[in-house]
Amino acid sequence: MKRFGSSESLGALVSNFPSKEEGKLAKGKYGYSKEFQAMLDSLEQEDIGEEMSGKKRRLSSEQVKALERSFEVENKLEPERKVKLAEELGLQPRQVAIWFQNRRARWKTKQLERDYSALKADYDGLKHNYDSLERQNKALAEKLSQLKAKLCTEGAESNGSAKEESPISTCKSSENIEVDLFKNLKTKDGSSDSDSNEVLMKEESNGNSSLGYNNNNNNNNSISSNSMVNWFQLSESRSVAAGKGFQGQLVRMEEQSLFTTDDSCNFFSVDQAPSLHW
DNA sequence: TTGTGTTTTATTGCCTCC
DNA sequence: GGAGGCAATAAAACACAA
DSSP, X not given: OOOOOHHHHXXXXXXXXXXXXXXXXXXXXXXXXXXXXHHHHHHXXXXXXXXXXXXXXXOOHHHHHHHHHHHHHOSSOOHHHHHHHHHHHTOOHHXXXXXXXXXXXXXXXXXXXXXXXXXXXXXXXXXXXXXXXXXXXXXXHHHHHHHHHHHXXXXXXXXXXXXXXXXXXXXXXXXXXXXXXXXXXXXXXXXXXXXXXXXXXXXXXXXXXXXXXXXXXXXXOOOOOOOHHHHXXXXXXXXXXXXXXXXXXXXXXXXXXXXXXXXXXXXXXXXXXXXXXO
């Protein structure tokens, strides 16, 4: 344990210089006149050697400057350097050590503040980007739902007006859009279109063909009399099936665009080719 | 002038290293 | 076990608004 007796503390007090700041005071700390306060201070200085005043004295600006310079060179204090500095500045080695100790603590605090500021700046930048992407995401989702609704109404209209034109023909046209979507995704990924169609056909033949829905793009006349509601349900289930086939791309899209899971599912359930470039 | 917040000097207790 | 470092804290010195 390092402990310091009263003699060392007393020596530290004796060795202190009156600071510049002290000299600046127009009036003393007790409200006396300048001259009287100076006299009290000088008496206090003299009395230090006789009794423990218990008062702290700040280092002079010159002492602080010298200590700062030394700290700049090396923030740790070797015993030889400590003694040398103490002799040069008229301080006790213990005072020099304490000053370095406190200075290191202040430096550490400042460093933490700097680190915090840097991290906060990083966070703010990332958050800004995230918010921007989220806004884009919402706008696109809204646009897609509008297009979806539009397709539905268009299909209903064609069902009522033109009997020759089967409802499924409208479905097919929207299906083509959907296929374009998959093509685009596949092309973006570098694989062939036939692959996407293969997956698509497989999924559809497993699940949806039993419902009488033929997904062959070239032979789109085989469906008999499904209502538009059924068509829409089929379209939805087909999209889910297609979503399975493109799960890898879905994950990549999520990674790139910060899509939520729901948004991503919505994305694959609409009949429009993607035009997204994040 | 005074109350209050901040800075600086110093102490204490604990820990690690040799 | 002593020396030295660090965190927490006390207390004096200082700054400043009301």
